[in-house]
Amino acid sequence: EAGVAQSPRYKIIEKRQSVAFWCNPISGHATLYWYQQILGQGPKLLIQFQNNGVVDDSQLPKDRFSAERLKGVDSTLKIQPAKLEDSAVYLCASSLERVSTEQFFGPGTRLTVL
Amino acid sequence: AQTVTQSQPEMSVQEAETVTLSCTYDTSESDYYLFWYKQPPSRQMILVIRQEAYKQQNATENRFSVNFQKAAKSFSLKISDSQLGDAAMYFCAYRNNSGGGADGLTFGKGTHLIIQP
Numbered sequence: 761e762a763g764v765a766q767s768p769r770y771k772i773i774e775k776r777q778s779v780a781f782w783c784n785p786i787s788g789h790a791t792l793y794w795y796q797q798i799l800g801q802g803p804k805l806l807i808q809f810q811n812n813g814v815v816d817d818s819q820l821p822k823d824r825f826s827a828e829r830l831k832g833v834d835s836t837l838k839i840q841p842a843k844l845e846d847s848a849v850y851l852c853a854s855s856l857e858r859v860s861t862e863q864f865f866g867p868g869t870r871l872t873v874l
Numbered sequence: 875a876q877t878v879t880q881s882q883p884e885m886s887v888q889e890a891e892t893v894t895l896s897c898t899y900d901t902s903e904s905d906y907y908l909f910w911y912k913q914p915p916s917r918q919m920i921l922v923i924r925q926e927a928y929k930q931q932n933a934t935e936n937r938f939s940v941n942f943q944k945a946a947k948s949f950s951l952k953i954s955d956s957q958l959g960d961a962a963m964y965f966c967a968y969r970n971n972s973g974g975g976a977d978g979l980t981f982g983k984g985t986h987l988i989i990q991p
Contacts, residue, residue, distance in 0.1 A: 793978055802878075802965050802981030803919075816976030849917060861907055861926075861969075863979065865919035 764866035785854030897966030
């Protein structure tokens with residue numbers, strides 16, 4: 761069974777530029793999560809989707825971050841415009857359903873904002 | 875809001891020895907899950923062990939076991955017979971199980987585990 765796929769693995773941009781990350785969850789997984797992991801910290805949930813609907817985006821900085829999950833499968837997280845403090849690893853995770861006990865994580869995208 | 879605290883930024887242990895990583899959490903909920911995740915340099919988060927709050931018996935997975943003290947809101951991880959491959963960042967995480975709302979994980983800051991050969 762293929763795991764959670766993410767791309768790109770690395771991205772370097774200048775501040776005020778835009779960037780997008782892509783996530784393909786495990787086939788059949790209805791729930792998808794985006795986490796932000798700043799260096800030296802644990803991951804922080806940004807947004808949770810159930811199929812193509814948003815369950816929780818309370819910690820998403822909506823003035824610059826947006827995310828979508830069209831057709832309830834792949835998801836895209838966008839930052840526009842990026843700030844220096846957005847430098848982090850962005851992790852995508854999926855689970856079979858919302859009450860599933862295990863979330864499976866992708867390898868993450870490391871973003872560096874200069 | 876729930877919080878998870880890991881007070882040991884770094885731990886070191888000799889290969890084949892036993893090490894215990896500490897975690898405390900704060901929540902007003904009664905039904906929840908606790909997890910330990912391992913994150914090697916490759917960044918891939920790997921589930922090590924999970925504990926359901928309503929189960930009194932401590933979870934065990936091969937060389938990994940937990941000491942779950944619900945009243946004290948403590949959830950420590952014991953690694954027996956430490957191996958070089960155990961070297962990684964270890965994160966304690968909490969997940970609400972109310973069933974009706976968001977169930978994203980709340981993580982601690984992590985403990986960097988070093989295995990001395």
